[in-house]
Amino acid sequence: MENPHNCRTLHILLFSQLVLLLQFSSLHFLSLAYELQEKYFVNCGSDATVDLNGRNFTGDLKPDSFSFSKESETIKSTNLTISSLYQTARVFSQQSYYKFEITETGTYLVRLHFFPFSSASSNLSTGIFNVSDSRFTLLNNFTAKINSTSNSAIIKEFFLGINSTDSFKLYFTPQASSFAFVNAIEVFLAPSNFTPENHNSNLPLHTTYRVNVGGPELSPDNDTIRRNWEKDDIYLSDPNSAKNFQKNTPLSHNIEGQADDFVLSTNFIAPDLVYQTAKVMTGNSSNITWSFSVSRNARHIVRVHFCDIVSDSFYTIVFDLYSNGNLRKQIVGLDSPFAKALVTPFYYDFVVNATESKLINISIAPNLKNTTEKNAFLNGLEILEILEGTSLIYNLEESKKVNVALVVGSVLGGGLFLFIIGFMLCLRHRKAKKSRGGISHNLGLKISFAQIRSATNNFDPKMQIGVGGFGYVYKGTLSNGTKVAVKRCKQEGQRSGQGLPEFETEIIVLSKIRHRHLVSLIGYCDEGSEMILVYEFMEKGTLRDHLYESDVPRMSWKQRLEICIGSATGLDYLHKGAAGGIIHRDVKSTNILLDENLVAKVADFGLSRSGPLDETHVSTVVKGTIGYLDPEYMMSQQLTEKSDVYSFGVVLLEVLCGRPAIDITLPREKVNLAEWVVLCKKEGLLEEVIDVSLKGHIDPSSLRHFIETAEKCLQHDSSDRPTMAEVLWDLDYTLKLHQTARLGEAHEDSTTSASSAFLLPNIRHFASLDSTVNRADMRDDEMESTESEIFSQLRIGEAR
Structure with a gap:
């Protein structure tokens, strides 16, 4: 059993030691003024020193404070018209590296120069390779190709956080039977204010x-x-x-x-x-x-x-x-x-x-x-x-895997190191017990990280099919042949911020519901720092893709109505059929997915709220996606199922008009879809809102009833909006009108016939233009990161 007194003593000791270390390091970095750096500038495959733009590139064959692995060769170009820096190159036939001694922790600017010349023995433009440091892939399946008439090199520039306690290695890894090469390398400390002030992430740029x-x-x-x-x-x-x-x-x-x-x-x-x-x-x-x-x-x-x-x-x-x-x-x-x-x-x-x-x-x-x-x-x-792709480094002769615990121990000292290990184990036990208690009853859905890694080919970037606020989405195939979509939490969001609550909410909600029009949860992984959700794979992507985001053929009016009906059926089940009732809270066209038969399924339940729906939920912070947010919810912070109904009304307008809810590239009066539709209605120009691919292909009665349904959903007062069950009935009726009608000359132009029936409410300006919403709580694909979040993501370490 844990001793509370011992834990408190450990906390105090650890805190005091870390404060001293941080104070010392901060004073050290602030006391130094930046000067343009002299090292490292490397002329690869040469023993000559070359001046380029005021920088002296030293040949890597000369003894210096950098080195390279021996499994390489040098080649020379016969073209003397190019810069002398690019007349030589170092070529690697297997994974190899350059090693640089780093004396100061900070953000370093790394530039790699590639000039793919041809020689008697090789054509450098045919090389295919990766470049990485010990943690991250910088270039993946890279091949250097330039215009045949150009004498300009390809220069790839990166910002990397490098610790002075380690040697910095740049690895060059040929793909398959190919080779890697480089002509010149720059590694030098960047100015301290070059990245935002509070950047403490190790992610390279x-x-x-x-x-x-x-x-x-x-x-x-x-x-x-x-x-x-x-x-x-x-x-x-x-x-x-x-x-x-x-x-x-x-x-x-x-x-x-x-x-x-x-x-x-x-x-x-x-x-x-x-x-x-x-x-x-x-x-x-x-x-x-x-x-x-x-x-x-x-x-x-x-x-x-x-x-x-x-x-x-x-x-x-x-x-x-x-x-x-x-x-x-x-x-x-x-x-x-x-x-x-x-x-x-x-x-x-x-x-x-x-x-x-x-x-x-x-x-x-x-x-x-x-x-x-x-x-x-x-x-x-x-x-x-x-850059977020991790690197794969083989066990090279001079390369040893870094044991983080040993590095910490050597820096802080043996006694404090033992205290930290005990503290971390104690803290991990407590946090795991607390944070995972909400999903412990869902152990039957657990899938091992090894299985998921195998299903996605080790999270191959080629398998990536999407990204959202929670993380990246990969296509995969389980060992039993089941195709799945794998959503992996971004590393910086794990166990903190919005990542953990969304992860747990998604599991809790989807583990207790099953419906034809809701995306099914196949399983999840909760190992170590990994938070991964595994869903059934939806072959046709999002509804948004088929409305205006891709080159696929535009859907017919019948197909669109069937998708709306399927989505409404899923939402109605959430509101009334699921245990206790569920408010989705983020209904939008990107959260309506389509299977291979264009059957619609509602997805992404990370913001959902569970509980009886005969009472409103009071939220301290408004959450959702700009352009779909219920204006009453934004003002009162009272969340009901009618907030989902409002958002669904915006989706209905997207389906009819074939354009986004918010499109800032348009003239100001057209930016907000709902406001634009209201304006067109007032000016008698309703035909302008209809997706051009639908004009002349919709029965006027069907269109009129669809517009009336959207109108009711978008009422400002939630009490005037229908329930999702009523919306579903209206959409069913709209489809029947379309199927039984005879399209053609017997009918008037659909847009003209419907104009007089379209009476939308007085829709207020949304937060897309006059923002009153906390942007830190917007969904990822609308406002991905706020400025404050950047500061926590960019600063790799203090420089001079």
């Missing part, structure tokens, strides 16, 4: 884009830490929406600080030349949008750079920043805490999740509520992918 908006391409010669900035023109969605603006005025770098998530810039963050140019709006544009292709379903950090070189006086330009249709931030020409000079450069960081479309759209648009100046500007932009 990969620079995907670095853009000088409104200005020319900037070579490394123009950047203090030798970065390249490309022009933005090719990323503009509408070239006519923006024009370049330049003002060669000295910038104000004499103030320091951070306010409202804006951070003052330095010449290490971005060159002055970036802030002295910008894109501004043309007279006939309503917004400026840049579109970037990124890795599917990966998380990305976006850093936007601002400097008001446009205004003649303070606060004349006020505009909004959007990403993928989400309002991120209101930008004043100069944020008031920095109001010492107009030309003060600052930046703002946030996290965006890419979707299946593999695009990130960044938009700026005037905020005409707060200014009469119809303008907006952007000076620079960077996008960095957050």
Whole structure:
């Protein structure tokens, strides 16, 4: 039995020791000023020192404080017109590494240079390989290919947290019978303020884009830490929406600080030349949008750079920043805490999740509520992918697996180490007993981590089919041949934040319900730090995919009605048929999945609330997805099954109109789907809302009844909304009207016939534009991460 007195004593001792260590390390890092680093710059496969942009790259054949494994060879190019740095390469036929001695813990900038030249013995462009450190994969199945007319190398840039207690190794792993190579390597300490202040994650970052908006391409010669900035023109969605603006005025770098998530810039963050140019709006544009292709379903950090070189006086330009249709931030020409000079450069960081479309759209648009100046500007932009794939390192001769416990022990000392081990075991026992008590009765659903890893081919990125607030989703096949969808909690969300409650709620809800129109839980894994949910595999993806998110053929009106009926049937069962009643709380088109026969099943019960539905649930924080949230729930925080009914009404409009509930790329009056439909109804332009693929193919009576059903669902007062059972009856009747009617010349145009019957309530502005919702509680695919979350995700360690 545990002794409470001993535990308290251990807590006090451990806490005091850790405080001393943290105080010492903090003072050490803060006392050092950053200087441009001299090491490491490596000329691979050579004994010569080469100067490139003011950096001396030392040949790896010379003795230095770095080394490489012996299973490699050097090759030389016969093309003397390319830079001498790229005339040699080191080639690896098996997994090998470069090792660097690190003397200071912090965030390091790592650049890998690849120039795939051909020699008498090899063609480097045919190599296929991985690059990783001891924990994470940096490049997966990489092959270096460049334009045959280009003499530019491929440079891959990463930010890695590296501990001074270990040697840092970069592993090069050939795939199958191929080979790996590298021409040059840079490893040096980044400035301390290069990543947001509170970043303490070990996840590496990969620079995907670095853009000088409104200005020319900037070579490394123009950047203090030798970065390249490309022009933005090719990323503009509408070239006519923006024009370049330049003002060669000295910038104000004499103030320091951070306010409202804006951070003052330095010449290490971005060159002055970036802030002295910008894109501004043309007279006939309503917004400026840049579109970037990124890795599917990966998380990305976006850093936007601002400097008001446009205004003649303070606060004349006020505009909004959007990403993928989400309002991120209101930008004043100069944020008031920095109001010492107009030309003060600052930046703002946030996290965006890419979707299946593999695009990130960044938009700026005037905020005409707060200014009469119809303008907006952007000076620079960077996008960095957050890498989360773990590496697979073989047992190389000089490589030993790191035992975390031994490292901790050696750093803190043997006595304290023993105390920590005892403390961790005690704490783990208590937390496991507390956190897993709610799902202990579901042991029959447990699946081992080994089985899941085998089913997903060790979570192969090629098997990844989606990402959400909880984690990544993989397609898999169990040993009995059952196809499954595997949802694995993101590492940073495990046992803390929203991850554990959603995990437990999903298991508890789905373990006690079974219905044809609800996604079935096959099992779950709760081993160590892993939280994994395994569902039946839904072959046709989400309803949203079939409405406007893919190139698949658009569904007929009959198919759409059948899907709505199936979804309503599942929700009605949740509300009245399930034990005790369940409120889904996050009804939307991405949470309605379709099997191979287009049978609809409601999914994602992580936010669900259980209990008798004859009383309202009072929630301290509004949760759900912007665009679907019940306005009454948002105001009163009283949650009922009628909140699901409202959200389902928005889904019905998506089905009819074939567009998202919120689409910031559209003109302002069309951004919110429900508001737009109301506007069209008032102006007698209802035909504009109908999905073009449906026009002329819907019986007017069926359409009229469908619209009336949506109208009832979207009533502002929840008492005026129908129950889900009543919605189901209305949809059944709508389908019967469509099936029994004779489409053709005997009927008037469907949209015209229905216009007079469409009487939607006075729907208020939603939080998508005038946000009153806590963004930390929005669902992942709408507002993936807040600015405060970025700070907990990016800081790898203090640098000088």
